[in-house]
Structures are given as structure tokens and as C-alpha cells.
Amino acid sequence: MGGYLPETIVTNDDFTKMVDTSDAWIIERTGIRQRHKVAPGQRTSDLAVEAARVALAAAGRTPEDVDMVIVATTTPDMPFPSTASIVQQKLGTRPCAAFDVQAVCSGFVYALTVADGFVARGIARCVLVIGAEAMSQLLDYTDRGTCILFGDGAGAVVLEPVEGEGTSADRGILGFDLQCDGSKMDLLYVDGGVFEDSNRIGKIRMQGNQVFKHAVHKISEAAENAVIKSNLSMADVDWFIPHQANQRILNGVADKLGLDRDKVISTVAMHANTSAASIPLAWYIGVQDGRVKPGDLVLIEALGGGLTWGAAAIRL
Structure with a gap:
């Protein structure tokens, strides 16, 4: 990392x-x-x-x-x-x-x-x-x-590749779930681009309440699917490393999944929402401070504009 x-x-x-x-x-x-x-x-x-x-x-x-x-x-x-x-x-x-x-x-x-x-x-x-x-x-x-x-x-x-036995004890990405619902694209988008005013950089526009409403449900569903596809359960998860969008969303998803909040790696207070960088940054911090170790089962998830969302279960 x-x-x-x-x-x-x-x-x-x-x-x-x-x-x-x-x-x-x-x-x-x-x-x-x-x-x-x-x-x-x-x-x-x-x-x-x-x-x-x-x-x-x-x-x-x-x-x-x-x-x-x-x-x-x-x-x-x-x-x-x-x-x-x-x-x-x-x-x-x-x-x-x-x-x-x-x-x-x-x-x-x-x-x-x-x-x-x-x-x-x-x-x-x-x-x-x-x-x-x-x-x-x-x-x-x-x-x-x-x-x-x-x-x-x-x-x-x-x-990198490693040898495994094809079981949930293997290292690597064990299961994932990716989704997108383009009908919700107006909830979070940038209002500029190649086909807009070429002299203006677009800015982020968001319907915050609507994004929040969809986030907890969709993220939780994807996380559950990723764990099920890994032939594991939430009880097997050592660390939950979510997209760092909002502490209330992090808490809501952890609670909905039945995960102890002590298992959540949160960097939102110091980094805010760094979009696609937020999961690997939080993961890196967790490794650096000694919490996340080889052999741990890590669950990652995110939701973004599109709306896109997804999750993956990973054995380190």
C-alpha cells in the first residue's frame, strides 16, 4: 500500500x-x-x-x-x-x-x-x-x-498473483459486487465538460439528502453480496474500510451490516472525501498504524456519481 x-x-x-x-x-x-x-x-x-x-x-x-x-x-x-x-x-x-x-x-x-x-x-x-x-x-x-x-x-x-486453494482462506480478492443506476445521475454530477461551455470548468452539483438516502441502502447491499460471494459472513470481517464520504454514512452502513464501529477505518475527519482515493488512503493509514495486518479480511465499499456503487472482500 x-x-x-x-x-x-x-x-x-x-x-x-x-x-x-x-x-x-x-x-x-x-x-x-x-x-x-x-x-x-x-x-x-x-x-x-x-x-x-x-x-x-x-x-x-x-x-x-x-x-x-x-x-x-x-x-x-x-x-x-x-x-x-x-x-x-x-x-x-x-x-x-x-x-x-x-x-x-x-x-x-x-x-x-x-x-x-x-x-x-x-x-x-x-x-x-x-x-x-x-x-x-x-x-x-x-x-x-x-x-x-x-x-x-x-x-x-x-x-500480484499468489497461489491459493480456491477457498475463502486464500489471499486476494475473494468476492465483489459492482453496480450502477444511470437513472440517478442527476443526484451527483459535474455541470460542465466537452459538450458544455468549453471555457468553463464544470463544478460538482449534488442533491445531498437524496444521495444520503440511497447510500446506506445500496452500499450495505453490495457489501453483503461481496461477503456472500466470498463464502464468508460479516462475523469474519476484521476491518471495514469504506469510502470516506461522511461519518454519518460510515456509521449507518456499519450499523446496518452489524459491524462493530471499532472495526471501521475512518479518515474522513482529516482527509474529507477524496473520492476514488479515499479507500486506498484509509487502507494505507490502517496499515501504517498497525491495525491492518497480513491475513486480515478487509471489506471495502463506495458509492459515487452515476450513481455507481460497489464492494469487495479481500484477504490480505
Whole structure:
């Protein structure tokens, strides 16, 4: 695992100078206390590269070992080429498959399961899966309902094949569930793009109450399906590492799944919602502080614009 956060920290108090809000109001409704923001000139690929270097070092690998790069992001450096190809160039890997996955906040779950397919079929043997976001670039700093929620950062994992027995005791991705309901796309979206005003960068628009209503139900259902497909039960889960959207959502999903809140890895207070980066960042923090260990069963989940959602059960 690897992670990286930009140096600039934006506190709740900083937002009181921009919109009608307060530190207490933000904490009560979201659990967020601060978030990180990219420096001028710093791009999503820069965040991704830093996280990737940490992950490769932890795995005892070098860029020359990498034979696939997958970047989950909704804030690419540019429409094309892919951020993954830019990361490949900056890391100095050999020519290999490199592409982006766009499922907004669910991106890392989607990307990890895509990588698993390539590894399981023997097509790739050392895959860099990165979630990287510069969400600050999509924020309307006059909209207090969205600008307080998001932060920037990146997390990465090195995925390689190992021998197993085909049982739930094996290491790796044991089961997953991915979903999307495009009829709900108007609940969370960016109001600009190639076919909009080309001189204006789109901003995040969200119907917060509706997203919250769908989040707990859909995420819980996907998490239950992922565990069932793994021939396991919630009692087997050692750590729940959710998408860090909102502390109330984290608590609601944990309670609905019957998971002890002490098993939840939460970084939302210090990182806010870093979209596709939030799961690998929280995972990295859990590894760094010694909570998450080899052999543990980890359950990850996310819901994002689309609406997309998904979950996966993973034995470390």
C-alpha cells in the first residue's frame, strides 16, 4: 500500500471566510475537520506518482517490475491522454498497458476488480492500482453544501498473483459486487465538460439528502453480496474500510451490516472525501498504524456519481 496527501491543509475555519458555515456545523453533519488541497501547478498525476512510489517500495518492487497501470480518477490531468499514461511516463515504467477507470467515488473498487481479472488470467503480474483525485478543482466555493466535503490525495496498491486453494482462506480478492443506476445521475454530477461551455470548468452539483438516502441502502447491499460471494459472513470481517464520504454514512452502513464501529477505518475527519482515493488512503493509514495486518479480511465499499456503487472482500 501507498498514500500521499498534498502539503496544504484547509480547515473548517478557513471555510467560514468563504461561506455561511462554522466548524461545529461541518463536524456535526459530516465529521470532517480538515482536508488537503493541491498546490498551484500540482496535478492528479503528481499525487498518483507519489502514492505509487510508496506502494512499490513497500512491495519491494521498482517501476521496472510494473506491467500494468490503472488509475481511478474523476479529475484527470486532461481529457487525453489518460492520467495512467502520464503516471507511467513520470514513474519510468517499461511500455505496458495503462488506462484510467472512471466511476467517481467507486473508482478504486472498480479498478481493483478490473486489475484482479488481469492478474487471475495471468495477463499481468505486477499491477499498480491507484486512486488519485484533485477534487478541489471541481468545487464551487460559494456552495456550502459541496465545497466543504471534498479533499485531494492519492492511494495505491501493488497487486500480484499468489497461489491459493480456491477457498475463502486464500489471499486476494475473494468476492465483489459492482453496480450502477444511470437513472440517478442527476443526484451527483459535474455541470460542465466537452459538450458544455468549453471555457468553463464544470463544478460538482449534488442533491445531498437524496444521495444520503440511497447510500446506506445500496452500499450495505453490495457489501453483503461481496461477503456472500466470498463464502464468508460479516462475523469474519476484521476491518471495514469504506469510502470516506461522511461519518454519518460510515456509521449507518456499519450499523446496518452489524459491524462493530471499532472495526471501521475512518479518515474522513482529516482527509474529507477524496473520492476514488479515499479507500486506498484509509487502507494505507490502517496499515501504517498497525491495525491492518497480513491475513486480515478487509471489506471495502463506495458509492459515487452515476450513481455507481460497489464492494469487495479481500484477504490480505
